[in-house]
Amino acid sequence: MFRVDPGSPVPLGDQVAACVRRAVAEGSVRDGERLPAARELAASLGVNVHTVLRGYGRLRDEGLIELRRGRGAVVTSRATPGHARLIEAARRLVADARELGLTDEEVLALVRARLAAD
Amino acid sequence: MFYLYANKEFPVSEAETDRRPLAAVPRALIVALPPLASCLLLVTVGVWVRERLPDPMATHLSGGTPDGYTSPVTFLAVSTGLLLLVAIVGAACGYLSRTSLRALVGPVVVEYVMLGYLTYLLVALVLVNAHAERGDPANVRFGLYHLLLGLLPAAVVGGVGWLLTRTDAVEAAARGAGQPPAVRLSLARGEAATWTRTVGSRALVVVGLLTTVTGIVLYFLPAVLEATLFCVVGVLLAAFSAIRVTVDRRGVTVASSLVAWPRVQVPLTRIEEATCREVHAIREFGGWGYRMGRRGSSGLVLRSGEALSARLNSGREFVVTVDDAATAAALLNGYIARRHTRSGD
Numbered sequence: 001m002f003r004v005d006p007g008s009p010v011p012l013g014d015q016v017a018a019c020v021r022r023a024v025a026e027g028s029v030r031d032g033e034r035l036p037a038a039r040e041l042a043a044s045l046g047v048n049v050h051t052v053l054r055g056y057g058r059l060r061d062e063g064l065i066e067l068r069r070g071r072g073a074v075v076t077s078r079a080t081p082g083h084a085r086l087i088e089a090a091r092r093l094v095a096d097a098r099e100l101g102l103t104d105e106e107v108l109a110l111v112r113a114r115l116a117a118d
Numbered sequence: 119m120f121y122l123y124a125n126k127e128f129p130v131s132e133a134e135t136d137r138r139p140l141a142a143v144p145r146a147l148i149v150a151l152p153p154l155a156s157c158l159l160l161v162t163v164g165v166w167v168r169e170r171l172p173d174p175m176a177t178h179l180s181g182g183t184p185d186g187y188t189s190p191v192t193f194l195a196v197s198t199g200l201l202l203l204v205a206i207v208g209a210a211c212g213y214l215s216r217t218s219l220r221a222l223v224g225p226v227v228v229e230y231v232m233l234g235y236l237t238y239l240l241v242a243l244v245l246v247n248a249h250a251e252r253g254d255p256a257n258v259r260f261g262l263y264h265l266l267l268g269l270l271p272a273a274v275v276g277g278v279g280w281l282l283t284r285t286d287a288v289e290a291a292a293r294g295a296g297q298p299p300a301v302r303l304s305l306a307r308g309e310a311a312t313w314t315r316t317v318g319s320r321a322l323v324v325v326g327l328l329t330t331v332t333g334i335v336l337y338f339l340p341a342v343l344e345a346t347l348f349c350v351v352g353v354l355l356a357a358f359s360a361i362r363v364t365v366d367r368r369g370v371t372v373a374s375s376l377v378a379w380p381r382v383q384v385p386l387t388r389i390e391e392a393t394c395r396e397v398h399a400i401r402e403f404g405g406w407g408y409r410m411g412r413r414g415s416s417g418l419v420l421r422s423g424e425a426l427s428a429r430l431n432s433g434r435e436f437v438v439t440v441d442d443a444a445t446a447a448a449l450l451n452g453y454i455a456r457r458h459t460r461s462g463d
Binding site: 001002003004005006007028033034036040041044045046047 | 449
């Protein structure tokens, strides 16, 4: 289920990605399932195809989906609810850090310190 | 049986909804009419030109020239025998049918068209034999243009069949007893949502593969025309064994997840209300595929079980068997509600 609100300040591409992440977290899409083709989803939602591609690209970078020529967007085996929640936690971490004015290096240093401590 | 049928909804006038259903005998007659008329026509033509028919006459041709001969009597006897058999089976189906022929317009028109085409070819074959040069069946030439020309009477006969189905009642789709009330998802102004899911049918994959393999085997017989037909049908069946159902602002779309076309689309404007219900493939629809079922239901039935059911403006029901149909129905109802508030209903 994809729900996007053009009126929201969140970019549409990110909204699309969030829908997939939510579905993975709920377990309603599983490893190996095919997501609709970007062109079809764009026509269905009434948005630009590049918007959907941006969302799909983000999910690929997060390792949740694979984009293969001919097969389209396929959910990877890494797409477990736990993994999706982890990505969501990372998103919140980065958002909070940026709000506090931390630079990228400072965020990484924070994470490394945590990794070293445990 | 698999019907590839464009889902066209015919507008229904007030007067037509009052039409009472046809009795069993008229239904039987309508279904049995094409083979019976075909039989009659063939026998009449055969008797009319019997003086000029060579014995044996050319009955099998390849590339327009004859390579198989049968006696006229055998040919007519076998043809009429088969046609009468079809008439009996058709009459039985028509007599026992508890669905209005109007809901079965697809299969009825296909029957009329096919028999119209076949009759043309049979009559043409007899006449071509009767006019064979010097009465020699080896001189018979059955031009391939007949294959195209036959489409004309076939279309006319199909039209007659369509008109005859209109004499039957329009059936309102019956709501299953004890169905939960329709649930609606609330959509914000400007919000867009899409629900999409894939469904697979292993039965159709197997049937599709078997049909395609049979087609390939036929090719080596050789029976090229039949082989092509089997292969095409087999590929279509396999293509539809995995479908994607999408519910969005445009309505319901069902397409093969492998090829973009053919697809079935039910526009949102034609849908009154959507629900989720249980569907039984054999009992309600007599099988799997794109089916016409009882009481004005039709749709894609790939398995028994949970299905999305859309009640249309025309009173008919469109179903698609798919998981999580409840969410799909809720989304459809949300769009319908928004459409109503937008138009000030």
